[in-house]
Amino acid sequence: MTRLRKPILALALSAMLVAGFSTPTFGDEKDDLQRQQRETEKKLDAAKDEVQESTKAARDAKAALARAESKLSAAQSELGRTRGRLAVAEAEDARLRAALEKAQAQLAAAEARLKKAERELRSSRGAVESFAVESVMAGDSGLKAFGDLLRGADPAEFSESMSASTSIGDAQIAIMQELAASEVMLGIERDEVEELRDQVAAQKAEAEAVVVQMQSLTAQAEQQAASVAELVTARAGAKRNADVTLQADLALQRDLEADRARLERQVAEIVRKELEAAERERQRRLKKKGGGGGDKDNGGGGTTGDSGGTLSRPVPGPITSPYGMRRHPITGVYKLHDGTDFGVGCGVPIRAAAAGTVISQYYNGGYGNRVILNNGVKRGVSVITTYNHLSRYAVSTGARVSRGQVIGYVGSTGYSTGCHLHFMVLVNGSTTQPMNWL
Missing domain, CATH: 2.70.70.10 (Glucose Permease (Domain IIA))
Structure with missing residues (x-):
């Protein structure tokens, strides 16, 4: 016997108790009610326990549904917050990756400029070194031209030699200046490369930290999503139980309403008979007293x-x-x-x-x-x-x-x-x- 049928049995048994309300006289009604009550009292006790259990089940199911809905709402809110933090972390990760790519490109360009500067510096140093060697080996070109003039060389040749010597000297000075500038630029390029390398390293570390945070948030979100899924299942089960007990309780409520209506009709019959009996008794007393108004x-x-x-x-x-x-x-x-x-x-x-x-x-x-x-x-x-x-x-x-x-x-x-x-x-x-x- 289901819980629903047992409460209905209780209602039926309860209705049996008041079924005798429609018997011919009030005294007979009372005797009949007492007899029916004695016959059904034991059955009513058992049915009463079942109805109490059904009522408690309805309250428990309703409370379980409320708890499941509260937990589900809290879990969904927490999951939403975690996913929000994850979205922020993903956006930050994208920004850092773009910044890192830009910094790495700048570093690559700076390293290329550094290599070019190093090559130019090596070339300038080579030219200076060759000039120095040649100067040592050839001696002072101005003194040589002056000696040639003393030894009877054409003065025009002396002028040309001195002019060539001056041009060579200017060229060598320019090479020396270029060498100095290359060394300065090389230092600048090296400083920029080191700065960019430090920047790239810092951005890599920051990006890696964000990746770790994303991994943690992803795992947390997955765990919370699983918890939400479990709570959804629990809520669905609680709702099914609540719906079943609610339907049973509503059916019981309808039967209770019908039982009350039957009781009211039967009590109304008792009331009618009692009022009639009271009126007859009053009339009898009036008649016995000769119609006097002393009653x-x-x-x-x-x-x-x-x-x-x-x-x-x-x-x-x-x-x-x-x-x-x-x-x-x-x-x-x-x-x-x-x-x-x-x-x-x-x-x-x-x-x-x-x-x-x-x-x-x-x-x-x-x-x-x-x-x-x-x-x-x-x-x-x-x-x-x-x-x-x-x-x-x-x-x-x-x-x-x-x-x-x-x-x-x-x-x-x-x-x-x-x-x-x-x-x-x-x-x-x-x-x-x-x-x-x-």
């Missing part, structure tokens, strides 16, 4: 012995959820909250709001352990009070109780998110605002 309606129709027209608070404590439309805290369905919730701890005694007779006490999938108390006729209408989500009972079906008598203890059975009393007032069989009677 006083005690407000209870002769069924409760409580002449109070209002009800007493069943428990102390604040109101945590009033009567009216609201979204159900478990199913999420927007519906009528048909009573007033009092926020009190489990085990707190629950007292009868007025004297009356216990019509029934049984377990309902939505209301949990509940006591239905007929408080008789008050203010000219039939009043029935119900006390729901009890942890245990203090009275039994058919018992007559007085105002303020303990009839049970606060609990959290049925569709409940915590210890509280869900107190209902039925006027002529229909729910009404309990606070109008307290």
Whole structure:
């Protein structure tokens, strides 16, 4: 038997408890209810455990889904941040690579210029060295020409020799100057090459650090993506479980609504008969007294012995959820909250709001352990009070109780998110605002 069928079984069994409400007389109805309750009490206990388990499963599934969605959202955010940092690192890597390529090209050009300068320097040095050797070997060309003149050479030849010597000297001076300039340029080229080499080395180190960062971020992103994938799977599983339990709970809720409608119809029949009986009793008394006006309606129709027209608070404590439309805290369905919730701890005694007779006490999938108390006729209408989500009972079906008598203890059975009393007032069989009677 599935969890869904078991709660429905509980509903069916609960409905059996109130099925006897339509028997011919009120006394027979009470006897029939007591008999049916004794017959089904053991089955109800087992069904009650199953409904409680189903309700807990619904809450657990909803909580698991919320946790999975929260973890998934956090993981997705962290993955997004990591991917953002990775994108920045990739852009920085691209920039550094472009800068490195440019610096390497500049270094290559500088090295080429350095090699050319070195070649030119070697050539200039060779020319200077050759000139020096030739000068040593040939001696002073000016002195030689002057000697030739003394020895009777043509003065014109002397002039030509001196002019050639001067030209050669100028050329050699130019070569020497070029050599000096080449040495200066070579030093500059060497400094530039060294600077560019240092720059390239620094950019390589920076680029390598960015690559390491990218590798770390990539691994981190992959790990986070795997975690997100796992959480997506977990969330999907949690959502499936939540959907299954939600559908089961919604089906149970529909059955509970139908059960309540049946109960209201059957209670309405009891109310009709009780009001008729009260009216007949009043007419009988009037007739017995000869039509005198001395008869006083005690407000209870002769069924409760409580002449109070209002009800007493069943428990102390604040109101945590009033009567009216609201979204159900478990199913999420927007519906009528048909009573007033009092926020009190489990085990707190629950007292009868007025004297009356216990019509029934049984377990309902939505209301949990509940006591239905007929408080008789008050203010000219039939009043029935119900006390729901009890942890245990203090009275039994058919018992007559007085105002303020303990009839049970606060609990959290049925569709409940915590210890509280869900107190209902039925006027002529229909729910009404309990606070109008307290």
